[in-house]
Amino acid sequence: MTLTERKRRVLEAIIDSYVATAEPVGSRTIARKYRLGVSPATIRNEMADLEELGYLEQPHTSAGRVPSDKGYRYYVDTLMPMKRLTSEEVERIRAFYRQRYREMETIIQQTARVLSESTDYISVVLGPGLSQTGLRFVQMVPLGTDKAVILTATETGFVGHLTVNLPPMSPEERERVIGVINEGLQGQRLEDLGRGLIRRLYRELSAFRSVVEELLGSLQSSLEGAEEGERVYTGGTTNILNQPEFRDVEKVKMVLGVLEQTRLVHELLGPPRSSEITITIGKEIQIKEMQDCSVVTASYRVAGQPIGRIGVLGPKRMRYARAVAVVEQVARALSEALGPG
Amino acid sequence: MTLTERKRRVLEAIIDSYVATAEPVGSRTIARKYRLGVSPATIRNEMADLEELGYLEQPHTSAGRVPSDKGYRYYVDTLMPMKRLTSEEVERIRAFYRQRYREMETIIQQTARVLSESTDYISVVLGPGLSQTGLRFVQMVPLGTDKAVILTATETGFVGHLTVNLPPMSPEERERVIGVINEGLQGQRLEDLGRGLIRRLYRELSAFRSVVEELLGSLQSSLEGAEEGERVYTGGTTNILNQPEFRDVEKVKMVLGVLEQTRLVHELLGPPRSSEITITIGKEIQIKEMQDCSVVTASYRVAGQPIGRIGVLGPKRMRYARAVAVVEQVARALSEALGPG
DNA sequence: CTTAGCACTCTCCGCCCTAGAGTGCTAAAA
DNA sequence: TTTTAGCACTCTAGGGCGGAGAGTGCTAAG
Structure with a gap:
């Protein structure tokens, strides 16, 4: 399984040359440009071996060799020099x-x-992916009379916003709904949003069931959507x-x-x-x-x-x-x- | 300048055929597929005329004709049927x-x-393009101790947000700064944000000059950026x-x-x-x-x-x-x- | 084990040629 | 005067052919 040193050098040379030129590589080229100290004939033998082992392929009989997937894999796993950027x-x-x-x-x-x-x-x-990190901050801000923006910030520091529609209600009602929701949302992790909050909201806002439902629904779907359709x-x-x-x-x-x-x-x-x-x-x-x-x-x-x-x-x-x-x-x-x- | 009815029909037929096939169109094709009631020879003459007038081009001598830019232009301006979607x-x-x-x-x-x-x-x-419409709503929401989010909504209903850093200050100071800024921002149009607000903010918040500057700077640049790099x-x-x-x-x-x-x-x-x-x-x-x-x-x-x-x-x-x-x-x-x- | 030599294979490229499509022109027909 | 048929001409696309070149694998000698 482990190649001889010379085979490795031949493989490396072939990959190097092919990467540079996109042309199938022949034994002469290797012998000339890479100083392996052996003749093309020897390299031909090595190449035939490497092909049999599956590291090289031949587009057609009288073309040079081209690295196979396995050849590249061997290269990146064991041959590839560590490159530093300038x-x-x-x-x-x-x-x-x-x-x-x-x-x-x-x-x-x-x-x-x-x-x-x-x-x-x-x-x-x-x-x-936002949903995998907890929410650090959720706040609802009223916007005009019939909409509100939910501001979210994750623990990792990403801020997002989301617009929701509010059903018609009086300013006082609105104030109260938003107040309760904000209290409930404050500092919540997304996972915890479910049960407790919903129950509490329902209790306190039973008259505004639809708001709560829409709100939680869109919050959830937006955060889920943030993952899937990322x-x-x-x-x-x-x-x-x-x-x-x-x-x-x-x-x-x-x-x-x-x-x-x-x-x-x-x-x-x-x-x-x-x-x-x-x-x-x-x-x-x-x-x-x-x-x-x-x-x-x-x-x-x-x-x-x-x-x-x-x-x-x-x-x-x-x-x-x-x-x-x-x-x-x-x-x-x-x-x-x-x-x- | 204005073409005879028959020339128009020939031009239309050529464009129709070329659009469908991407092949240069010959006189035979036209005579066969479009019932103009005349022979290929006649169509050839018309085509020669249309070419001389600049509505058609010939890739090479013995190919059919292809519409020129001018030909397409004439087509869309005066020939093109009004298409209804199904x-x-x-x-x-x-x-x-x-x-x-x-x-x-x-x-x-x-x-x-x-x-x-x-x-x-x-x-x-x-x-x-957000900057061309007025802002209907601007509000600053504190986020943790050292950041704040500015929420914006345009008159056309687009909501945006923008994170800014706050310099270190005590909670009371922060409260006060944000309060003053929000009062100043409330309901402002972007164009009016300049003079009045800045002077007022400077007066009330002279100790926090840097906040105000950063804030207005980033608000402005984000809204301008929203136009240019739209x-x-x-x-x-x-x-x-x-x-x-x-x-x-x-x-x-x-x-x-x-x-x-x-x-x-x-x-x-x-x-x-x-x-x-x-x-x-x-x-x-x-x-x-x-x-x-x-x-x-x-x-x-x-x-x-x-x-x-x-x-x-x-x-x-x-x-x-x-x-x-x-x-x-x-x-x-x-x-x-x-x-x- | 390595290498030189050599016959062999395969592709690429240029060349030629033909078939086919289409034209423009001319002269006859309408 | 306009239209049409006929015809010679032009140009391209595509197929077939042949040679050059690159590369191989094998054999036999170093």
Whole structure:
């Protein structure tokens, strides 16, 4: 199972060359450009072995070799050099977050932007999942005579608002309803909102059953909706058009088509989790339309909690080391930017 | 300048056929499929005339004819039949807005969606420009000890929020600052916020100069930002990949590239204005990368005021009558959905 | 175990050629 | 005067062919 040192170097050389040129790699090329100290014939033998082991593929008999999914997998697991970003690049990423954006949405959009600009791949960012963090603050503010805004703030510092309609009632009634509701809502965690509050509200506001129902209903559905239909942001979608393997419009259509479907993007990036950078290659991706691609993802955190995901999406022939470095750095910078938020 | 009836019918037939097939149209085709009662030879003569007049073009000597920009323009201005949507289609669009979405963002996204799904072109929607409408309501709500949320509602019914940091101060001070500010903000129009309020705040809150400054600064910049960087939503971007004239990836890149630039999209759709549906064809579009496209746009309104724009973007070979009908209908439905909002 | 040599395979590219579509022109018919 | 039939001409798309080039695998020698 474990390859000889020379086989590893040959595999690495092939991947390196293929990633750079998108052309199948021949034994001559390897011998010439990478100083392995052996002749093309020897390399040919090694390549034949590597192909038999499943690390390489041949588009057709007299073409060079191309890495297989398994080849890439071996590369990222054991061959890939740890890449450090230059300090200019780190600085460039930092600079994106230097200006203290006030709105979360802007921060997320900037993140999609910096990711795609730094990698030349497609970037994908999921907004923070709000429902998984507790609510720190809920308050209802009357707005005109027939509406009210419910302000929410999560423990992780995200503020949201939600408009609800109020049924007709007198100003005094309104005052009282809102007062009671606010008392009930104050400082509640979302999970706890249910039973106790509802019972209490019903008791105190039995005349306004419908308000309470609408209110709790929309609060709940908006917070649930915030999870399921969580905003998906993408950047640099046109970058894929620069990749030679996507010169065929049909392939582009498949990939971009997936990105328009929120559900599939969630599946692609996976749930926020604490573990480190994840690399998924070709057929390892469950989504059929994406199996010519690879994706490098990471979670970002607030207060130590992973609450969202970012990633870059490119051809399998991806500059993995660089992608990993960028995604890692951006995830860190984003977490910091949201931290004191 | 004005064409003979027969020339008009020939032009219409050519556009009809070309829109349907994307193939240059020959005289035989016209004679066969459109009953003009004359022979191909006659039609050839008419076509030669129409070409000389600039309504048609010839890709090469022995191909059929293709409508020129001028040809399309003539078509949409004077030839195009008024198309009514079927009642199923109208219903389909209505259905999108039936469920009373609470959040403006959702409504806008649905709009982009229904537009692209109903036309099979790319849809573009600009969020409502907030700064052009007055503020009806501004209120500051404290959030924890060091932050506050400013709630805003425009006269047109859009609610927004904005987080600001507060400098350290005692609870009593905070209470007082927020009280004074709220009194000052209450019911203000944005334009009036300037002078009077600032002077008053300075007087009453001279000790908290920095709060006031930060607050007004961020309020202002957020509302201005809301205009300039106004959200751009697109839908069905992959639809363009189905168009035969965009089988070349380079062309796709140009078009999609423009859509990633907020500024250019604003230029493409133009400012909200009261006039009706606008059709812009090929070179009439100022943006170089878009000159193989046409765009059909309209404004949507709240309380009679045009506050935002929607549109569909497709190849010049567009089903104009249908696009116009859909855009019109969606603009109306969107306006209604926002109306009582 | 490595390497040189060599025959073999396969694709890519340019070339030629034909078929087909469509035109414009001319001259006859209406 | 307008329309139409006929015809020569033009241009493209697509198929077939052949050679160049890249790369392989095998064999036999170092």
